[in-house]
Amino acid sequence: MVLRQRICVQPGSRALRFLLCNLDFLCRVIMFHGAREYLARPGDLSDVDIALPVRKDSNMRRMVGALCAAAYSVGLMLAAIAATPEENHAAFIRRDEAMKQLGRSFNINIGRVASGKTQFSPDTIASAETVIGIIATLPTLFPPGSDVPESHLKSELLADPARADELIATVKADAAQLLEAVKTGDKGRIAVAYKTLNDACNACHNEFRKPYE
């Protein structure tokens, strides 16, 4: 289920989405077809001597046919799943852009209010809302294959989607708290909520981001 969602949110994978969404149906058709052919044995059961070799042979051929059909559809699926190098690179760029924007809206705009460098203003609320909006896209930003060489993403994250979901869920919850705090305009509360969310961001960075030189 997780895998499906992850793949489905990748842009440019309309063919894949179609395949996955119809996979259950496809399997059912193949199975139904195989079973029907298998059950509809030719020959009269009373005529065992003649019918038996014929049955064996044709059953075998049907089985092989069904297996080939299954292998073919799996092959089709794999071809659709494998993203091209261009798609992997585009996924990395999307993630990098989103992170940079998080850096601007959260670390700079809200961070300065939290540290007292800038006065609270309605812009602070707008920044917190932007942060919430970007965080909502985080689950789509780590598709398989996006750990291209120029990325600082450690591949371990892609191998552990459950851990990624967990880290992102914490970030999401803390961002909701941040927005509440920002809406009060209270610098002390904003500073506390800022630190909580910053720690949640860094939990992922410490575990899954390669250090920048």
Ligand code: HEC
């Ligand atoms: C699930 C893991 C994860 C979470 C959660 C996360 N990040 Fe990141 N972040 C990364 C990874 C991985 C990179 C490196 C991206 C790459 O090179 O592909 C990164 C890069 C960055 C960068 C550097 C971008 C650049 O190239 O200059 C900033 C800034 C950043 N994150 C801010 C944040 C903020 C702020 C939050 C929380 C609101 C956050 N991140 C939450 C994983 C995460």
